[in-house]
Amino acid sequence: MMKNNIMIKNAAELVTCSGFKAKQGKDMSELHIIEDGAVVIEEGIIKAVGKTEEILEKYDERDFQVIDASNKAVLPGFVDSHTHFVFGGYRAEEFSWRLRGDSYMEIMQKGGGIVNTVKATREASFEELMSTGLKRLDSMLSFGVTTVEGKSGYGLDLETEIKQLKVMDELDKIHPLDIVKTFMGAHATPVEFKGKTDDYVEFIIENVMPEIAEQKLAEFSDVFCEKNVFSIEQTRRIQEKAKELGFKIKLHADEIVQFGGAELAAQLGAVSADHLLQVSEKGIKDMANSGVVATLLPCTAFSLKESFAPGRKMIDNGCAVALATDFNPGSCFCESIPLVIALATLQMNIKTEEAITAFTINAAAALDRANEIGSIDPGKKGDILILEFPSYKFIPYHIGVSTVEKVIKNGTIVFDKNLGGKLC
Numbered sequence: 202m203m204k205n206n207i208m209i210k211n212a213a214e215l216v217t218c219s220g221f222k223a224k225q226g227k228d229m230s231e232l233h234i235i236e237d238g239a240v241v242i243e244e245g246i247i248k249a250v251g252k253t254e255e256i257l258e259k260y261d262e263r264d265f266q267v268i269d270a271s272n273k274a275v276l277p278g279f280v281d282s283h284t285h286f287v288f289g290g291y292r293a294e295e296f297s298w299r300l301r302g303d304s305y306m307e308i309m310q311k312g313g314g315i316v317n318t319v320k321a322t323r324e325a326s327f328e329e330l331m332s333t334g335l336k337r338l339d340s341m342l343s344f345g346v347t348t349v350e351g352k353s354g355y356g357l358d359l360e361t362e363i364k365q366l367k368v369m370d371e372l373d374k375i376h377p378l379d380i381v382k383t384f385m386g387a388h389a390t391p392v393e394f395k396g397k398t399d400d401y402v403e404f405i406i407e408n409v410m411p412e413i414a415e416q417k418l419a420e421f422s423d424v425f426c427e428k429n430v431f432s433i434e435q436t437r438r439i440q441e442k443a444k445e446l447g448f449k450i451k452l453h454a455d456e457i458v459q460f461g462g463a464e465l466a467a468q469l470g471a472v473s474a475d476h477l478l479q480v481s482e483k484g485i486k487d488m489a490n491s492g493v494v495a496t497l498l499p500c501t502a503f504s505l506k507e508s509f510a511p512g513r514k515m516i517d518n519g520c521a522v523a524l525a526t527d528f529n530p531g532s533c534f535c536e537s538i539p540l541v542i543a544l545a546t547l548q549m550n551i552k553t554e555e556a557i558t559a560f561t562i563n564a565a566a567a568l569d570r571a572n573e574i575g576s577i578d579p580g581k582k583g584d585i586l587i588l589e590f591p592s593y594k595f596i597p598y599h600i601g602v603s604t605v606e607k608v609i610k611n612g613t614i615v616f617d618k619n620l621g622g623k624l625c
Contacts, residue, residue: 207612210253212238212275213591217250217577218558222564223494223521224492229555232593238275242263242583243544248469250577268607276557277576278347278584278608279538280564282381283475283496286337287330287372288355289363290321292531294454296504296523305505306457307531308428315355315389318530322355322365328360330368337528337536338376339623342616344538345605347584348379348565352423354388355479357401359409362386362566365366366418377608377615377625380569384410384419387431387439403433408443414446421472421568422448426462433461440469443603467491473523477510478502486510489519494567497559498527499544499582502554512549522551523567524559540601547597557593582613585587 209215215238224231239256241249249256266289295313299305322330333412341349351369356362373380386405394401413419422443426436439449448473454462456476463484466474475496476489488495497510515522524541538560544560545551559619565575574582587607588595595604608616616623 205266205613206244206264207242207268207614208239208256208260208262209268209270209275209585209587209607210239211254211260212270213272214238214274214593215240215577216276216593217252218272218277218561219576219578220562220571221494221576221578222571223563224558225521226519227317227518228557229516229522229563231277231550232554232557240577242418242585242609242612243419245580245583247577247581247583249579268587270587273606274588274591274593275290275577276586276588276593277561278574278586278610279345280347280568280570280575281341281346281525281528281538282473282564282567283498283527283537284349284517285354285529286319286451287334287351288322288530289325289330291534292317297529299506306520309389316356316392316530319357319389319391320356323358323361327368328363331371332520334368334372334573335376335407337374338378338472341536342378342608342623343605344536345586345601345608346378346538346609347571347610349383349384350382350568352385352418354361354385354423357386357389357391357559358485359412360411362409363416363418366413370418381539381570382419382421383426384423384448385423387424387436387473389430390427391524395513398431398435402431405439410442410446414448416586420449421451423451423453425453426452426460427456428458428460432467432511434491436465438460438518444469451475454486463488463493466493475525475549478507480511484518485515485518488515491537492521492613493552494523494524494563495520496525497545497549498525498533499549500537500541501527501533503544503548504535509544509549512545516551516555520562521566522555522559523563525564525567535600539596539599539603543597543600553594553597557596583609585609589618601622
């Protein structure tokens with residue numbers, strides 16, 4: 202892999218998703234497409250965007266590594282803003298339990314679910330988590346992901362939470378993808394605190410979060426705010442302490458029952474509230490008014506055989522909606538961006554244009570990075586995808602299958618399907 206200044210020219214569609222903040226409501230349909238488009242990247246940063254003819258008048262293509270994107274669509278790199286990709290073990294058996302009718306909460310109550318993965322992750326070595334993490338990142342890259350969020354929360358103790366976050370830190374150094382780290386010690390109550398969730402909340406606040414903050418191991422704090430998991434008041438306590446320690450806030454909200462999580466996210470000034478299958482009308486309005494990004498995870502609803510989040514209603518009521526995979530070992534063992542987009546369009550009545558916005562500029566906003574990634578704008582990172590086909594509309598059309606031919610990360614080609622995949 203050699204870093205070069207790159208010029209992409211002759212793109213059938215240059216889908217810029219232009220902007221530096223989340224798009225809300227009807228603005229999500231505006232992709233700012235340039236036909237016969239071109240992009241100039243210098244030293245990893247986008248320098249110019251426009252019609253090919255205009256760009257060639259200003260720049261000598263002999264000074265660049267030139268990519269001819271004739272009959273191909275060009276988009277910003279996808280941002281997967283909600284994953285749990287560092288974990289030990291698998292839960293294939295639980296998937297079969299769901300097929301016979303067991304609910305997510307029923308599986309948790311009989312010792313499956315998150316606590317199952319906690320045991321395996323505590324037992325896994327640092328090297329094992331690195332190895333599996335690398336493979337998962339490679340797969341994400343093949344789907345066009347250039348920035349990914351990763352959560353802890355499969356340790357539920359100080360040692361393993363730190364281990365997960367340090368694995369992500371090391372992976373960030375050696376893999377092309379940028380990794381945004383989120384501390385999620387409040388993912389479930391571990392067995393050693395069974396029946397004593399308030400005590401576990403105190404343990405997180407007093408013993409775990411300060412250490413994570415001191416070592417600067419995470420940017421965000423997330424809590425599974427849900428009935429029989431962490432209450433509204435427990436969540437508030439954790440996240441107010443997180444804010445004191447300098448963390449930005451996310452919430453798993455209103456996934457299983459209507460619980461007031463979206464409203465709490467707005468009150469706390471959260472960057473995003475995620476899942477939202479059972480969100481209330483007030484919660485939708487509060488998120489729209491406060492600018493909380495509503496991150497929807499249709500593959501999880503699909504895998505759990507649950508109803509989908511009301512994405513259409515959220516957009517129509519002015520929310521900024523993002524999409525993400527929720528890749529994890531239990532409720533959604535899937536990193537397929539095109540499948541998520543297909544489900545969003547087919548099952549949630551979200552327009553294809555809105556889905557593209559939701560996986561680019563709005564997903565970047567869900568990680569507080571809309572000023573540097575998520576669109577093809579001068580001054581942003583050179584994170585760009587080239588599709589095999591002439592239009593972004595092929596992404597949901599080719600259901601579940603990646604249409605990504607090339608991935609450019611920070612101005613370097615890091616994936617080329619025609620050359621066997623990952624290049625570094």
